[in-house]
Amino acid sequence: MKKDLAEVVICGAGIAGICAAYYLSVKQGVKDILLVDERAPFSLTSDKSTECYRNWWPGPGDAMVKFMNRSIDLMEGLAHESGNRFHMNRRGYLFVTAERGRIEAFKKAAEQPCALGAGPLRIHETGSMTYQPSPVQGYANLPTGADLILDPELIKKHFPFLDNKVVAALHVRRCGWMSAQQLAMYMLEQAKEAGVRFQTARVEDVEVQENQVQAVLMNTVSGPLRIDTQCFVNAAGPFVKEVAADLNVDLPVFCELHDKISFNDNLGVIPREAPLIFWADPQRLPWSDDEHKLLDETAETKWLLEPFPSGPHGHPEGGSGSHIQLVLWTYDVEVMEPVIPPPEPDPHYFEVVLRGLSRMVPGLRAYFEKPPKPFVDGGYYAKTQENRPLIGPLPVKGAYVIGALSGFGIMAGCAAGELLAAHLTQSELPDYAQWFLLERYGDPEYQKLLKDWDASGQL
Numbered sequence: 001m002k003k004d005l006a007e008v009v010i011c012g013a014g015i016a017g018i019c020a021a022y023y024l025s026v027k028q029g030v031k032d033i034l035l036v037d038e039r040a041p042f043s044l045t046s047d048k049s050t051e052c053y054r055n056w057w058p059g060p061g062d063a064m065v066k067f068m069n070r071s072i073d074l075m076e077g078l079a080h081e082s083g084n085r086f087h088m089n090r091r092g093y094l095f096v097t098a099e100r101g102r103i104e105a106f107k108k109a110a111e112q113p114c115a116l117g118a119g120p121l122r123i124h125e126t127g128s129m130t131y132q133p134s135p136v137q138g139y140a141n142l143p144t145g146a147d148l149i150l151d152p153e154l155i156k157k158h159f160p161f162l163d164n165k166v167v168a169a170l171h172v173r174r175c176g177w178m179s180a181q182q183l184a185m186y187m188l189e190q191a192k193e194a195g196v197r198f199q200t201a202r203v204e205d206v207e208v209q210e211n212q213v214q215a216v217l218m219n220t221v222s223g224p225l226r227i228d229t230q231c232f233v234n235a236a237g238p239f240v241k242e243v244a245a246d247l248n249v250d251l252p253v254f255c256e257l258h259d260k261i262s263f264n265d266n267l268g269v270i271p272r273e274a275p276l277i278f279w280a281d282p283q284r285l286p287w288s289d290d291e292h293k294l295l296d297e298t299a300e301t302k303w304l305l306e307p308f309p310s311g312p313h314g315h316p317e318g319g320s321g322s323h324i325q326l327v328l329w330t331y332d333v334e335v336m337e338p339v340i341p342p343p344e345p346d347p348h349y350f351e352v353v354l355r356g357l358s359r360m361v362p363g364l365r366a367y368f369e370k371p372p373k374p375f376v377d378g379g380y381y382a383k384t385q386e387n388r389p390l391i392g393p394l395p396v397k398g399a400y401v402i403g404a405l406s407g408f409g410i411m412a413g414c415a416a417g418e419l420l421a422a423h424l425t426q427s428e429l430p431d432y433a434q435w436f437l438l439e440r441y442g443d444p445e446y447q448k449l450l451k452d453w454d455a456s457g458q459l
């Protein structure tokens, strides 16, 4: 067996592993890091995301808001130093309702993240002149918090493509999207310049003696390889639980498959400059009488007539000249073992999302007769029960985890990598660090908190 040495071995070169490698090498000066992945970097889950970010997170406590604010600060810093190579924008998320009865819930839902540090809440009643729209590009010197627009004329003026029955729009401001691939490649290039090596290999086992990491055993195309190291970082994404089992550590993580759709909006129904739009009302999908009759005939299609939850959402993707819209709706996710490639998406998925979105954007009905051909892909959210990440040391000395990044790994990657690097180099930790440790589950107070935990923050 071939042998080598490394100061740190990181298993997984998705956003988690790349950010860990970057903050360890470029920011903390760790010299000899081996980043290992059995696939090309950034090719399993991290390139399937919708690439969005937000500082809009529920409690309990302000850990998630602080963590995301920190991550966005770091991303803005990288955008600034790179001339915004990864096209970070700050168009915001627009939550929309046509139900008057939901306005109070919108206010309540907004008050919590605002009070936790997401920024102020500004309410715009009829005649308000103070709403500041988001620019199409750029991220600097813009409002934080949220604008709750209750004046239908103001909504129509700024978002004329929305249904005219819309009565409230909550525009959350420290949010937007970027090219996650470009961000990751920028960080990986710098990490490599700072000495990080990349190895294509599958990690098969971690050797532990006297509860201390000794070596990582892997398979490469040219055979088995043993890396002697005292430090192992598990950044294996959907396989974080499986890799932790090599250390005899059981992580409380499960996986859900999430699919996203891209389609060509050739008719230009959703303007290219739109923010991320999210329909907050539960609904029944719009079908014609004939369609309704047909769908009602068989058990396989009857469910399409049932009520659907809130949540179809999407945003324009790509620069000028692009017609692509990314859209998704998590109406029926299930816990499952991660298998690669993931199971085929439901053949009705695009039609469901298109019809669901048409409640918010009636212009999309133009596609009902002849829908454009969608491209559907997806990946696994690796999650803890309360939808918070695992970042920090494991019970085996020299072993660390950066995972369970669920549907927020792109936006959280920088703060997660920075936090992992701080743990590993025994640097000062931010106060949110304790909320993401594996050992939190051993705390009876935390267990009590988990019993009443109601908000996951997942869209």
Ligand SMILES: Cc1cc2nc3c(=O)[nH]c(=O)nc-3n(C[C@H](O)[C@H](O)[C@H](O)COP(=O)(O)OP(=O)(O)OC[C@H]3O[C@@H](n4cnc5c(N)ncnc54)[C@H](O)[C@@H]3O)c2cc1C
Binding pocket: 011, 012, 013, 014, 015, 016, 017, 036, 037, 038, 039, 040, 041, 042, 043, 044, 045, 046, 047, 048, 049, 050, 051, 052, 053, 201, 202, 203, 204, 235, 236, 237, 238, 239, 243, 258, 259, 260, 377, 378, 379, 380, 381, 402, 403, 404, 405, 406, 407, 408, 409, 410, 411, 412
């Ligand atoms: C449809 C969808 C939409 C999303 N939208 C957003 C969004 O808008 N914003 C956001 O912030 N997040 C979003 N996410 C979530 C985000 O994509 C994930 O949280 C993130 O990519 C997880 O990164 P990771 O590095 O932990 O995992 P991965 O990207 O899966 O990387 C893990 C790597 O580990 C490697 N690996 C595993 N086991 C081994 C082994 N034994 N040996 C060697 N290598 C191994 C794998 O090959 C893989 O490359 C979305 C996800 C999906 C699926």
